[in-house]
Structures are given as structure tokens and as C-alpha cells.
Amino acid sequence: MNLDQQRIIILGGTSGVGLATAQMLAQAGAQVIIGGRQAEKVQQAMAVAGSNVTGEAIDATDAEQLRTFFKRVGTFDHLVLTLSGGKGGGAFASLDLNELREGFAAKFWPQIQAAQLGLETLRRDGSLTFVTAISARSSMPGVAGLAAINGALEAMIAPLAAELKPLRVNAVSPGVIATPWWDNLPENQRQALFDQSATTSAVGRVGQPEDVAHAITFLLSNGFTTGSIIECDGGLRLG
Numbered sequence: 001m002n003l004d005q006q007r008i009i010i011l012g013g014t015s016g017v018g019l020a021t022a023q024m025l026a027q028a029g030a031q032v033i034i035g036g037r038q039a040e041k042v043q044q045a046m047a048v049a050g051s052n053v054t055g056e057a058i059d060a061t062d063a064e065q066l067r068t069f070f071k072r073v074g075t076f077d078h079l080v081l082t083l084s085g086g087k088g089g090g091a092f093a094s095l096d097l098n099e100l101r102e103g104f105a106a107k108f109w110p111q112i113q114a115a116q117l118g119l120e121t122l123r124r125d126g127s128l129t130f131v132t133a134i135s136a137r138s139s140m141p142g143v144a145g146l147a148a149i150n151g152a153l154e155a156m157i158a159p160l161a162a163e164l165k166p167l168r169v170n171a172v173s174p175g176v177i178a179t180p181w182w183d184n185l186p187e188n189q190r191q192a193l194f195d196q197s198a199t200t201s202a203v204g205r206v207g208q209p210e211d212v213a214h215a216i217t218f219l220l221s222n223g224f225t226t227g228s229i230i231e232c233d234g235g236l237r238l239g
């Protein structure tokens with residue numbers, strides 16, 4: 001499926017995986033619209049992503065903002081959701097359940113809210129792609145909360161693909177990817193975690209945003225793939 005001139009919305013497209021995906025899709029000739037909460041990041045992302053990428057400041061936790069946004073954008077072909085949370089990780093015995101709720105509020109609810117509200121103007125036989133996390137499919141200690149958030153999204157992929165056909169519904173489930181998502185960790189801790197992940201993985205490195213962007217681009221462009229979850233984790237789940 002040719003992505004040339006396709007209109008593609010990426011919510012969470014101003015950083016990391018979403019920004020790399022915007023750049024890759026724009027290079028394939030698509031017209032990409034990115035959204036994120038911080039206007040300054042939208043401007044910076046547009047500056048690096050080139051003329052095929054436009055953007056808007058939007059908070060996907062806010063249903064009214066999403067309705068207005070989708071109405072203004074009009075019909076489009078593909079929706080990609082790379083919105084992130086961050087909270088909900090840690091040992092289960094001491095896991096702060098309020099933080100886990102915040103984790104759901106920052107990732108699970110905005111992703112499905114954006115998916116639901118985008119349906120009205122999304123092309124009937126276009127595609128909808130969620131970005132989840134390999135925590136949903138691994139047995140690493142300390143990730144039960146994150147597994148719950150991302151597993152809840154992943155559990156919806158097959159039933160949504162069946163219910164919304166001919167719309168194709170898929171997900172990419174990334175492992176550890178070097179993006180600004182990790183910037184809240186002190187440099188030495190972040191590097192130690194990346195080194196540990198690289199050692200545990202099967203490919204000997206952490207992922208780059210382009211690795212995940214490539215998997216997302218495949219899901220948008222392959223018209224025969226639906227109800228699928230691509231594990232893009234360098235084999236981390238196998239370690």
C-alpha cells in the first residue's frame with residue numbers, strides 16, 4: 001500500500017517514537033499531522049521533520065480538544081497513537097496504586113479515547129495503530145503495573161480489528177528504546193539500565209526510535225495485516 005499523499009495523524013508525534021515515525025512517513029510521501037501537549041515541542045518537531053509534517057498542541061486526555069482537533073483536520077487515512085504515560089512501574093508489594101491509576105490515565109485512557117473519537121473521520125478501510133510496551137508480554141519483575149496498562153490495550157487489538165473491519169487495527173509492542181521518555185532518570189541510572197537491557201536482549205543493544213517507526217510504517221503500508229501485535233524489542237522478552 002502506497003503511503004504517498006496519505007493523511008496520517010500521529011498523537012504523541014512530537015518526540016521519540018512518534019517523531020521518528022512522522023519523519024519516516026513524510027519521507028514516504030505522506031502528509032503527517034502530529035500532536036502533543038507542549039506547543040514548543042510541536043514547533044521543534046515540525047522544524048526537524050520537514051514540510052510534509054504539520055502539528056498542533058493538543059492534550060489527548062481532553063475529549064473536547066480531541067473532538068475539535070479531528071473536526072478541524074477532517075478526513076484522514078491512518079491514526080497512530082504513541083502517547084505515553086510513565087507511571088505504574090515498580091515492585092508490586094510497594095506499588096503505589098494511585099500512581100498506577102495515573103499511569104492508566106496517562107496512557108490507556110487517552111489512547112482509546114483518541115481511537116474512539118478519531119473513528120468518525122478516519123477512512124473506513126484505513127488503519128489504527130497503537131503503541132503499547134513489551135512489559136505486557138514479558139515476565140520481568142517490577143513491571144506488573146505497566147503490564148496491566150499495556151496488556152489492557154493489547155487485549156483490545158483483536159476484538160477491535162474484528163469489530164471495526166475493514167479498518168485495520170494493530171499494535172507495536174516496543175522494548176527499551178532510547179527516547180526522551182527516559183530523561184527523568186539521572187544520566188548514570190539511565191545508562192546502567194540501557195546497558196543492562198542491551199545485555200539481556202538478543203540483539204545486544206537497546207532500540208532506537210527508528211526501529212519502532214519502521215514497524216509502525218510496515219503496519220500502515222501492509223494492507224493484509226490486521227489484529228496483529230508486532231514485538232519490536234530486540235528479543236528483550238526472551239532474556
Ligand SMILES: NC(=O)c1ccc[n+]([C@@H]2O[C@H](COP(=O)([O-])OP(=O)(O)OC[C@H]3O[C@@H](n4cnc5c(N)ncnc54)[C@H](OP(=O)(O)O)[C@@H]3O)[C@@H](O)[C@H]2O)c1
Nearest residue numbers: 012014015016017036037038059060083084133177179181
Ligand atoms: N521509550 C521506551 O523505552 C518505550 C518502551 C516501551 C513502550 N514505549 C511506548 O512508546 C510510546 C512512545 O514513547 P516514547 O518513548 O517515544 O516517549 P516520548 O519521547 O516521551 O514521547 C511521548 C509523546 O507523547 C506526547 N504525549 C504524552 N501525553 C500526551 C497527551 N496527553 N496528549 C498529547 N500528547 C501527549 C508527548 O508530548 P508532550 O509531552 O508535549 O505531550 C510526546 O510527543 C509510548 O506509548 C510509550 O509508552 C516506549
